[in-house]
Amino acid sequence: MFLIYPGQCRKDTSFNLGVGCSLLYLIAASKTELTKMVELRTEMEMLLQNVKEDLQRKDALHKQFESIDTLAYSTTDVQEGSNFNSWLSLQSQTTSYVLPDSGTITVHDQSLKCDTLQQDEYVEGMGELEAELEAELERLQTRLDRDNSLKHPLQERIKVTVEDTDSVRSRSSSFGEVIDLQNASTEVHSGVPPTELQRRLHELLEAKQQERIKELEAALECAMHKLREKEIELVCSPPNSRDSNCMAEALSDSGSANALTLDSVRESLIRQEDTIVFGLIERARFPINSPTYSASYANIPGFTGSLAQFVAHETEALQAKAGRFTNPEEHPFFPKDLPASVVPSQNHTEVLHPSAASININMQIWDFYFDKLLALFAAPGDDGNYAATAASDLVCLQALSRRIHYGKFVAEVKFKESPKEYEPAIRAKDRDALMKLLTVESVEEAVKKRVAKKAMVFGQEVTLNTTDGSNGKYKVDPSVLSRLYEEWVMPLTKLVQVEYLLRRLD
Numbered sequence: 001m002f003l004i005y006p007g008q009c010r011k012d013t014s015f016n017l018g019v020g021c022s023l024l025y026l027i028a029a030s031k032t033e034l035t036k037m038v039e040l041r042t043e044m045e046m047l048l049q050n051v052k053e054d055l056q057r058k059d060a061l062h063k064q065f066e067s068i069d070t071l072a073y074s075t076t077d078v079q080e081g082s083n084f085n086s087w088l089s090l091q092s093q094t095t096s097y098v099l100p101d102s103g104t105i106t107v108h109d110q111s112l113k114c115d116t117l118q119q120d121e122y123v124e125g126m127g128e129l130e131a132e133l134e135a136e137l138e139r140l141q142t143r144l145d146r147d148n149s150l151k152h153p154l155q156e157r158i159k160v161t162v163e164d165t166d167s168v169r170s171r172s173s174s175f176g177e178v179i180d181l182q183n184a185s186t187e188v189h190s191g192v193p194p195t196e197l198q199r200r201l202h203e204l205l206e207a208k209q210q211e212r213i214k215e216l217e218a219a220l221e222c223a224m225h226k227l228r229e230k231e232i233e234l235v236c237s238p239p240n241s242r243d244s245n246c247m248a249e250a251l252s253d254s255g256s257a258n259a260l261t262l263d264s265v266r267e268s269l270i271r272q273e274d275t276i277v278f279g280l281i282e283r284a285r286f287p288i289n290s291p292t293y294s295a296s297y298a299n300i301p302g303f304t305g306s307l308a309q310f311v312a313h314e315t316e317a318l319q320a321k322a323g324r325f326t327n328p329e330e331h332p333f334f335p336k337d338l339p340a341s342v343v344p345s346q347n348h349t350e351v352l353h354p355s356a357a358s359i360n361i362n363m364q365i366w367d368f369y370f371d372k373l374l375a376l377f378a379a380p381g382d383d384g385n386y387a388a389t390a391a392s393d394l395v396c397l398q399a400l401s402r403r404i405h406y407g408k409f410v411a412e413v414k415f416k417e418s419p420k421e422y423e424p425a426i427r428a429k430d431r432d433a434l435m436k437l438l439t440v441e442s443v444e445e446a447v448k449k450r451v452a453k454k455a456m457v458f459g460q461e462v463t464l465n466t467t468d469g470s471n472g473k474y475k476v477d478p479s480v481l482s483r484l485y486e487e488w489v490m491p492l493t494k495l496v497q498v499e500y501l502l503r504r505l506d
């Protein structure tokens, strides 16, 4: 059984009222919060929608860029290219930021999950993207402006060149274009394109230059030809070349031994170079023809030796009878058993000391000629012309022998010019000292160069279809001549000089 007091009943009622009010307040507060949340969500949705639209716009722009990138980047420098690349990478980064299902409500749902930091980065990325895009657009515009303005200066340049070049101006009209200098810019602009004008101008200048080059080449060839003629004149006409007798050359007009000078002796040596060069050229007509030098091949009755030896021996025997070796300039290769001269004796001027007759180094000459020199200028092979080959060899050998033994005359002149210098070394039989005294290196250098040149001049293949008459081929390699003189002719000439001087005071 419950007993209800009137005071207790009032208390309960007011408590219930309080709770009810609190609940109402809470409901109202919750509603406000809910409204705020809905507003926030709407704002976020709008924001994302804007971003999405922005991206779509920029995507479209990007595609536009790509379609014109050939134009834009053909003249773009590296920096611009790298800027654009960085713009693209930024764009792709940003795109990937919102890519999953962009354009659907999922974006919104996902965006709603994004924290504040992500949103800040996103907005920042978009700002950069916009800035980059603007920059690219500006660059593109500038490039287009530049391309337009380029045409004008080019025309100006052409105009100036045309004004400056009278001959070119006259030729320009020959192309059917009239370039009016007052209205040049407008005419050129509306007429022939500047690049075409430039190309033609270039062609004209090139043609003119080619013409000039041809003129100069012709003049050069002419000068070379004249030079060559002069060279041949000089080389082929040494002084005192009228007489084939070397002594006669060296003794000059007076014909006395005292008329022999170092200059005249050297002139004679120069003349003898010609004989040697021609001798080698003649021998070079034949290949080596090695049977010529084989004793077993020759098998000549009553003679032991090769065909070359046989020919030399028999030729010398005949020439001895004809008086050849009564001349102090001549030295036989086979002096043993030489027949005496059968011709009236010639009055050879006695220039040399009588002991000179005992000097004959032909064996050394024979050896270096067959063992070393021949293979340097005669082609390998065998054409069967052994007799002619042997005769050619003898001509060379005799020319070399004459030249080398001419050292006796050189030594005599040198001794006569300064006997006091030579006498001590002669008495002391000091070969080295004598060799030093008689050696003149500068003369030797000149000799080597000259004989090589003679090989070029005398031994060139002469043709009619080249301007200078030569095709650059030589019958004997010029370097063989300088080597012949350097290694054998001059050293042996000096050896003869030393030998002569050693006997000079006997």
Ligand SMILES: C=C(O[C@@H]1C=C(C(=O)O)C=C[C@H]1O)C(=O)O
Residues within 6 Å of the ligand: 266, 269, 410, 438, 439, 440, 441, 443, 444, 447, 489, 490, 491, 493, 494
């Ligand atoms: C023949 C001379 O003597 C020496 C020998 C030379 C030669 O054989 O060509 C050249 C110079 C000299 O060293 C000379 O002085 O002319």
